[in-house]
Amino acid sequence: EDSSSLTVAVRVRPLNAREEKIGNIRCVVSMCDKETTVTKDNGSKQTFTYDFSFWSFDKHNGNFSDQERIYKLLAQPLLVKAFEGYNTCLFAYGQTGSGKSYSIMGQVNEGRNEIGIIPRFCEELFSRVDHEVTRDSEMVKINVEISFFEIYNEKIHDLLASSKEKGGKSQLKVREHPSTGPYVEGLSMYVVNSFEDVEGWITLGNKNRATATTGMNERSSRSHSVFTLVLTQTRTDEVGSQKNDPRRITSKINLVDLAGSERQSQAKTEGDRLREATNINKSLTTLGMDSVLTWLLKESIGGNSKTAMLATISPTNYHKEETLTSSIVNTARVNEDPTT
Ligand code: ADP
Numbered sequence: 612e613d614s615s616s617l618t619v620a621v622r623v624r625p626l627n628a629r630e631e632k633i634g635n636i637r638c639v640v641s642m643c644d645k646e647t648t649v650t651k652d653n654g655s656k657q658t659f660t661y662d663f664s665f666w667s668f669d670k671h672n673g674n675f676s677d678q679e680r681i682y683k684l685l686a687q688p689l690l691v692k693a694f695e696g697y698n699t700c701l702f703a704y705g706q707t708g709s710g711k712s713y714s715i716m717g718q719v720n721e722g723r724n725e726i727g728i729i730p731r732f733c734e735e736l737f738s739r740v741d742h743e744v745t746r747d748s749e750m751v752k753i754n755v756e757i758s759f760f761e762i763y764n765e766k767i768h769d770l771l772a773s774s775k776e777k778g779g780k781s782q783l784k785v786r787e788h789p790s791t792g793p794y795v796e797g798l799s800m801y802v803v804n805s806f807e808d809v810e811g812w813i814t815l816g817n818k819n820r821a822t823a824t825t826g827m828n829e830r831s832s833r834s835h836s837v838f839t840l841v842l843t844q845t846r847t848d849e850v851g852s853q854k855n856d857p858r859r860i861t862s863k864i865n866l867v868d869l870a871g872s873e874r875q876s877q878a879k880t881e882g883d884r885l886r887e888a889t890n891i892n893k894s895l896t897t898l899g900m901d902s903v904l905t906w907l908l909k910e911s912i913g914g915n916s917k918t919a920m921l922a923t924i925s926p927t928n929y930h931k932e933e934t935l936t937s938s939i940v941n942t943a944r945v946n947e948d949p950t951t
Protein backbone atom coordinates (compact mmCIF):
# COMPACT_ATOMS: atom_id res chain seq x y z
CA GLU A 612 0.00 0.00 0.00
CA ASP A 613 3.06 2.19 -0.39
CA SER A 614 1.61 3.98 -3.39
CA SER A 615 -0.96 5.70 -1.18
CA SER A 616 1.51 7.22 1.27
CA LEU A 617 2.29 10.04 -1.17
CA THR A 618 -0.33 11.75 -3.29
CA VAL A 619 0.74 14.29 -5.87
CA ALA A 620 -1.60 16.74 -7.58
CA VAL A 621 -1.36 19.78 -9.82
CA ARG A 622 -3.81 22.68 -9.99
CA VAL A 623 -4.01 25.36 -12.64
CA ARG A 624 -5.48 28.72 -11.62
CA PRO A 625 -7.59 31.15 -13.70
CA LEU A 626 -6.15 34.23 -15.37
CA ASN A 627 -5.86 37.10 -12.91
CA ALA A 628 -7.13 40.60 -13.60
CA ARG A 629 -3.73 41.79 -14.79
CA GLU A 630 -3.40 38.92 -17.24
CA GLU A 631 -6.95 39.46 -18.52
CA LYS A 632 -6.09 43.11 -19.14
CA ILE A 633 -2.91 42.37 -21.09
CA GLY A 634 -5.01 40.20 -23.37
CA ASN A 635 -3.63 37.86 -26.01
CA ILE A 636 -2.46 35.48 -23.33
CA ARG A 637 -2.68 31.85 -24.20
CA CYS A 638 -3.51 29.12 -21.73
CA VAL A 639 -0.63 26.74 -22.25
CA VAL A 640 -1.95 24.06 -19.92
CA SER A 641 -4.48 21.37 -20.69
CA MET A 642 -5.67 18.51 -18.54
CA CYS A 643 -7.28 15.18 -19.20
CA ASP A 644 -8.07 12.86 -16.30
CA LYS A 645 -4.80 12.48 -14.42
CA GLU A 646 -2.69 14.02 -17.15
CA THR A 647 -1.42 17.57 -17.44
CA THR A 648 0.00 18.76 -20.74
CA VAL A 649 2.07 21.90 -21.19
CA THR A 650 2.60 23.39 -24.64
CA LYS A 651 5.98 25.05 -24.99
CA ASP A 652 6.64 28.23 -26.97
CA ASN A 653 7.94 26.17 -29.87
CA GLY A 654 4.72 24.18 -29.99
CA SER A 655 6.07 20.97 -28.53
CA LYS A 656 4.07 19.36 -25.77
CA GLN A 657 5.03 17.61 -22.58
CA THR A 658 2.63 15.46 -20.61
CA PHE A 659 2.90 14.46 -16.94
CA THR A 660 0.78 12.10 -14.91
CA TYR A 661 -0.35 12.86 -11.37
CA ASP A 662 -2.75 11.35 -8.91
CA PHE A 663 -4.95 14.35 -9.67
CA SER A 664 -4.86 17.08 -12.27
CA PHE A 665 -7.14 19.84 -11.00
CA TRP A 666 -8.59 22.23 -13.58
CA SER A 667 -9.43 25.55 -11.92
CA PHE A 668 -8.96 27.72 -15.00
CA ASP A 669 -12.57 28.39 -15.98
CA LYS A 670 -15.68 27.78 -13.92
CA HIS A 671 -17.78 26.95 -16.95
CA ASN A 672 -15.80 23.86 -17.75
CA GLY A 673 -17.47 20.66 -16.63
CA ASN A 674 -14.23 19.47 -15.06
CA PHE A 675 -13.76 22.59 -12.94
CA SER A 676 -12.24 21.89 -9.53
CA ASP A 677 -13.36 24.28 -6.83
CA GLN A 678 -11.98 24.64 -3.31
CA GLU A 679 -14.35 21.99 -1.97
CA ARG A 680 -13.28 19.41 -4.54
CA ILE A 681 -9.58 20.01 -3.86
CA TYR A 682 -10.24 19.64 -0.14
CA LYS A 683 -12.26 16.45 -0.60
CA LEU A 684 -9.82 14.67 -2.86
CA LEU A 685 -6.53 15.83 -1.40
CA ALA A 686 -6.98 16.80 2.25
CA GLN A 687 -9.90 14.77 3.57
CA PRO A 688 -8.01 11.45 3.17
CA LEU A 689 -5.33 12.94 5.43
CA LEU A 690 -7.95 13.72 8.05
CA VAL A 691 -9.15 10.13 7.96
CA LYS A 692 -5.55 8.92 8.40
CA ALA A 693 -4.97 11.34 11.26
CA PHE A 694 -7.89 9.85 13.19
CA GLU A 695 -6.32 6.42 12.60
CA GLY A 696 -3.21 7.73 14.34
CA TYR A 697 -0.93 8.59 11.43
CA ASN A 698 1.06 11.77 11.01
CA THR A 699 0.10 13.62 7.88
CA CYS A 700 1.46 16.51 5.83
CA LEU A 701 0.14 18.57 2.98
CA PHE A 702 2.36 20.91 0.98
CA ALA A 703 1.46 23.56 -1.55
CA TYR A 704 4.29 24.16 -3.95
CA GLY A 705 4.69 26.50 -6.92
CA GLN A 706 5.79 29.88 -8.18
CA THR A 707 4.75 33.03 -6.37
CA GLY A 708 1.31 34.02 -7.63
CA SER A 709 0.36 30.53 -8.79
CA GLY A 710 -2.23 29.88 -6.06
CA LYS A 711 -0.49 28.20 -3.11
CA SER A 712 -2.05 30.41 -0.44
CA TYR A 713 -5.38 30.44 -2.22
CA SER A 714 -5.39 26.65 -2.09
CA ILE A 715 -4.06 26.23 1.44
CA MET A 716 -5.85 29.09 3.18
CA GLY A 717 -8.18 30.58 0.58
CA GLN A 718 -9.88 33.92 0.87
CA VAL A 719 -11.40 33.54 4.28
CA ASN A 720 -13.52 36.70 4.11
CA GLU A 721 -14.98 36.10 0.66
CA GLY A 722 -17.60 33.56 1.58
CA ARG A 723 -17.78 29.82 1.99
CA ASN A 724 -16.82 28.85 -1.55
CA GLU A 725 -13.51 30.67 -1.36
CA ILE A 726 -12.13 29.20 1.84
CA GLY A 727 -9.22 26.84 1.43
CA ILE A 728 -7.87 23.62 2.85
CA ILE A 729 -6.96 24.77 6.39
CA PRO A 730 -10.37 26.07 7.44
CA ARG A 731 -12.19 23.18 5.74
CA PHE A 732 -9.90 20.68 7.41
CA CYS A 733 -10.43 22.21 10.86
CA GLU A 734 -14.17 22.39 10.42
CA GLU A 735 -14.43 18.73 9.52
CA LEU A 736 -11.97 17.74 12.22
CA PHE A 737 -14.25 19.23 14.86
CA SER A 738 -17.36 17.72 13.41
CA ARG A 739 -15.62 14.33 13.66
CA VAL A 740 -14.41 15.06 17.18
CA ASP A 741 -17.96 15.97 18.24
CA HIS A 742 -19.29 12.84 16.60
CA GLU A 743 -16.78 10.56 18.34
CA VAL A 744 -17.25 12.16 21.71
CA THR A 745 -21.03 12.23 21.49
CA ARG A 746 -21.04 8.55 20.61
CA ASP A 747 -19.02 7.60 23.63
CA SER A 748 -18.09 10.41 25.97
CA GLU A 749 -17.05 8.03 28.76
CA MET A 750 -14.52 6.18 26.70
CA VAL A 751 -13.14 8.78 24.32
CA LYS A 752 -11.34 11.98 25.14
CA ILE A 753 -10.02 14.07 22.29
CA ASN A 754 -7.65 16.97 22.62
CA VAL A 755 -6.73 19.30 19.75
CA GLU A 756 -3.86 21.77 19.82
CA ILE A 757 -2.72 24.15 17.14
CA SER A 758 0.30 26.24 16.25
CA PHE A 759 1.01 28.47 13.27
CA PHE A 760 4.41 29.77 12.32
CA GLU A 761 6.44 31.12 9.46
CA ILE A 762 9.98 30.30 8.41
CA TYR A 763 11.87 33.10 6.72
CA ASN A 764 15.62 32.97 6.17
CA GLU A 765 15.77 29.77 8.22
CA LYS A 766 14.28 31.64 11.19
CA ILE A 767 11.02 30.76 12.86
CA HIS A 768 8.40 33.39 13.63
CA ASP A 769 5.42 32.57 15.78
CA LEU A 770 2.26 33.78 14.04
CA LEU A 771 0.13 33.26 17.14
CA ALA A 772 2.35 35.04 19.65
CA SER A 773 0.46 37.31 22.01
CA SER A 774 0.21 40.91 20.90
CA LYS A 775 2.63 42.29 23.46
CA GLU A 776 5.35 40.24 21.84
CA LYS A 777 4.46 42.04 18.59
CA GLY A 778 2.95 38.99 16.95
CA GLY A 779 5.11 37.16 14.47
CA LYS A 780 8.28 39.01 15.31
CA SER A 781 9.79 36.73 17.92
CA GLN A 782 12.44 34.34 16.64
CA LEU A 783 12.36 30.78 17.84
CA LYS A 784 14.70 27.81 17.57
CA VAL A 785 14.24 24.15 16.70
CA ARG A 786 15.37 21.69 19.35
CA GLU A 787 15.45 17.92 19.40
CA HIS A 788 13.55 16.13 22.14
CA PRO A 789 15.12 12.70 22.84
CA SER A 790 11.84 10.80 22.58
CA THR A 791 9.37 13.02 20.75
CA GLY A 792 11.78 14.45 18.18
CA PRO A 793 12.21 17.94 16.78
CA TYR A 794 10.07 20.81 18.05
CA VAL A 795 10.05 24.59 18.08
CA GLU A 796 11.11 25.85 21.47
CA GLY A 797 8.76 28.45 22.92
CA LEU A 798 6.20 28.20 20.11
CA SER A 799 2.64 29.12 21.11
CA MET A 800 0.46 26.02 21.19
CA TYR A 801 -3.22 26.48 21.95
CA VAL A 802 -5.84 23.97 22.93
CA VAL A 803 -8.88 24.49 20.74
CA ASN A 804 -12.33 23.20 21.58
CA SER A 805 -14.33 24.18 18.55
CA PHE A 806 -14.03 25.34 14.98
CA GLU A 807 -14.86 28.86 16.17
CA ASP A 808 -11.80 28.73 18.44
CA VAL A 809 -9.62 27.77 15.49
CA GLU A 810 -11.11 30.45 13.26
CA GLY A 811 -10.02 33.08 15.73
CA TRP A 812 -6.43 31.84 15.66
CA ILE A 813 -6.43 31.52 11.87
CA THR A 814 -7.56 35.13 11.58
CA LEU A 815 -4.81 36.27 13.95
CA GLY A 816 -2.15 34.20 12.17
CA ASN A 817 -3.15 35.51 8.76
CA LYS A 818 -3.12 39.06 10.06
CA ASN A 819 0.33 38.60 11.55
CA ARG A 820 1.59 37.04 8.34
CA ALA A 821 0.18 39.89 6.28
CA THR A 822 1.72 42.47 8.63
CA ALA A 823 5.12 40.80 8.45
CA THR A 824 5.09 40.82 4.65
CA THR A 825 3.65 44.29 4.04
CA GLY A 826 6.01 46.17 1.73
CA MET A 827 8.25 43.12 1.62
CA ASN A 828 7.54 41.16 -1.52
CA GLU A 829 10.67 39.22 -0.92
CA ARG A 830 9.48 37.99 2.43
CA SER A 831 6.04 37.01 1.19
CA SER A 832 7.51 34.93 -1.61
CA ARG A 833 10.41 33.47 0.34
CA SER A 834 8.72 32.37 3.53
CA HIS A 835 7.10 29.06 4.35
CA SER A 836 4.07 28.96 6.61
CA VAL A 837 3.29 25.91 8.69
CA PHE A 838 -0.09 25.32 10.33
CA THR A 839 0.04 22.39 12.73
CA LEU A 840 -2.71 20.44 14.46
CA VAL A 841 -1.92 17.90 17.14
CA LEU A 842 -4.75 15.44 17.67
CA THR A 843 -4.63 13.32 20.81
CA GLN A 844 -7.24 10.60 21.28
CA THR A 845 -7.46 8.81 24.57
CA ARG A 846 -9.62 5.70 24.57
CA THR A 847 -10.54 3.43 27.41
CA ASP A 848 -11.72 -0.06 26.48
CA GLU A 849 -14.10 -1.92 28.68
CA VAL A 850 -13.91 -5.68 28.92
CA GLY A 851 -16.90 -6.87 30.89
CA SER A 852 -17.09 -4.40 33.76
CA GLN A 853 -13.30 -4.07 33.76
CA LYS A 854 -11.82 -0.90 32.33
CA ASN A 855 -8.45 -1.32 30.63
CA ASP A 856 -5.74 1.30 30.91
CA PRO A 857 -6.42 4.15 28.51
CA ARG A 858 -4.66 4.05 25.13
CA ARG A 859 -3.39 7.30 23.81
CA ILE A 860 -2.89 7.99 20.10
CA THR A 861 -1.29 11.21 18.99
CA SER A 862 -1.14 12.38 15.38
CA LYS A 863 0.38 15.50 13.95
CA ILE A 864 -1.01 17.23 10.91
CA ASN A 865 1.10 19.81 9.10
CA LEU A 866 -0.44 22.01 6.41
CA VAL A 867 2.38 23.85 4.68
CA ASP A 868 2.39 26.80 2.29
CA LEU A 869 5.91 26.58 0.83
CA ALA A 870 8.06 29.49 -0.29
CA GLY A 871 7.81 30.38 -3.98
CA SER A 872 9.49 27.76 -6.12
CA GLU A 873 11.26 30.39 -8.23
CA ARG A 874 13.85 30.68 -5.47
CA GLN A 875 15.34 27.26 -6.01
CA SER A 876 18.42 26.54 -8.05
CA GLN A 877 18.03 25.79 -11.72
CA ALA A 878 21.13 23.58 -11.65
CA LYS A 879 19.26 20.32 -11.78
CA THR A 880 18.17 18.74 -15.01
CA GLU A 881 14.61 17.65 -15.53
CA GLY A 882 15.79 14.05 -15.39
CA ASP A 883 17.23 14.63 -11.90
CA ARG A 884 14.01 16.14 -10.69
CA LEU A 885 11.90 13.37 -12.15
CA ARG A 886 13.99 10.78 -10.41
CA GLU A 887 13.97 12.67 -7.14
CA ALA A 888 10.24 13.17 -7.18
CA THR A 889 9.82 9.43 -6.79
CA ASN A 890 11.52 9.62 -3.41
CA ILE A 891 9.62 11.65 -0.86
CA ASN A 892 12.60 12.74 1.18
CA LYS A 893 14.61 13.75 -1.84
CA SER A 894 11.70 15.49 -3.44
CA LEU A 895 11.29 17.70 -0.38
CA THR A 896 14.79 19.04 -0.92
CA THR A 897 14.02 19.38 -4.59
CA LEU A 898 10.93 21.36 -3.67
CA GLY A 899 13.07 24.02 -2.05
CA MET A 900 12.43 23.21 1.60
CA ASP A 901 15.00 24.77 3.82
CA SER A 902 16.89 22.82 6.41
CA VAL A 903 14.83 24.10 9.35
CA LEU A 904 11.63 22.88 7.76
CA THR A 905 13.12 19.55 6.72
CA TRP A 906 14.38 18.99 10.24
CA LEU A 907 11.06 19.88 11.83
CA LEU A 908 9.02 17.67 9.57
CA LYS A 909 11.38 14.71 9.37
CA GLU A 910 9.18 12.57 11.60
CA SER A 911 6.00 13.62 9.87
CA ILE A 912 6.98 12.66 6.35
CA GLY A 913 7.94 9.33 4.88
CA GLY A 914 7.69 6.13 6.87
CA ASN A 915 4.22 5.51 8.14
CA SER A 916 2.87 8.96 7.49
CA LYS A 917 0.70 10.14 4.66
CA THR A 918 1.74 13.10 2.54
CA ALA A 919 -0.01 15.10 -0.15
CA MET A 920 1.62 17.61 -2.47
CA LEU A 921 -0.23 20.16 -4.49
CA ALA A 922 1.74 21.87 -7.25
CA THR A 923 0.01 25.09 -8.24
CA ILE A 924 0.68 26.52 -11.67
CA SER A 925 -0.23 29.56 -13.68
CA PRO A 926 -2.03 28.90 -16.96
CA THR A 927 -0.15 31.34 -19.13
CA ASN A 928 2.73 31.63 -21.49
CA TYR A 929 3.39 34.97 -19.83
CA HIS A 930 5.47 33.38 -17.10
CA LYS A 931 8.81 31.99 -18.04
CA GLU A 932 8.20 28.67 -19.66
CA GLU A 933 11.07 26.84 -17.97
CA THR A 934 9.79 27.73 -14.53
CA LEU A 935 6.35 26.44 -15.35
CA THR A 936 7.74 23.20 -16.69
CA SER A 937 10.12 22.74 -13.80
CA SER A 938 7.32 23.22 -11.24
CA ILE A 939 5.43 20.53 -13.01
CA VAL A 940 8.35 18.18 -13.45
CA ASN A 941 9.39 18.62 -9.83
CA THR A 942 6.21 17.16 -8.57
CA ALA A 943 5.46 14.73 -11.34
CA ARG A 944 4.55 11.28 -10.27
CA VAL A 945 6.30 8.93 -12.63
CA ASN A 946 4.76 5.64 -13.53
CA GLU A 947 7.93 4.25 -15.01
CA ASP A 948 11.34 4.34 -13.45
CA PRO A 949 13.26 6.79 -15.65
CA THR A 950 16.57 5.12 -14.83
CA THR A 951 15.66 1.90 -16.58
P1 ADP B 1 0.85 32.23 -4.09
O1 ADP B 1 0.48 31.97 -2.67
O2 ADP B 1 1.25 30.99 -4.82
O3 ADP B 1 1.88 33.30 -4.24
P2 ADP B 1 -1.86 33.20 -4.29
O4 ADP B 1 -2.54 32.05 -3.70
O5 ADP B 1 -1.67 34.39 -3.43
O6 ADP B 1 -0.42 32.77 -4.87
O7 ADP B 1 -2.61 33.56 -5.63
C1 ADP B 1 -2.34 34.73 -6.38
C2 ADP B 1 -3.67 35.39 -6.78
O8 ADP B 1 -4.41 34.55 -7.63
C3 ADP B 1 -4.54 35.69 -5.59
O9 ADP B 1 -5.23 36.90 -5.83
C4 ADP B 1 -5.51 34.53 -5.58
O10 ADP B 1 -6.74 34.86 -4.98
C5 ADP B 1 -5.67 34.21 -7.04
N1 ADP B 1 -5.90 32.77 -7.25
C6 ADP B 1 -4.97 31.81 -7.15
N2 ADP B 1 -5.49 30.59 -7.41
C7 ADP B 1 -6.79 30.80 -7.70
C8 ADP B 1 -7.88 29.94 -8.05
N3 ADP B 1 -7.71 28.60 -8.17
N4 ADP B 1 -9.08 30.50 -8.27
C9 ADP B 1 -9.26 31.83 -8.14
N5 ADP B 1 -8.28 32.70 -7.82
C10 ADP B 1 -7.06 32.20 -7.59
Ligand code: MG
Pocket residue numbers: 711712713831868
Ligand atom coordinates in the same frame (compact mmCIF):
# COMPACT_ATOMS: atom_id res chain seq x y z
MG1 MG C 1 1.25 32.91 -0.95
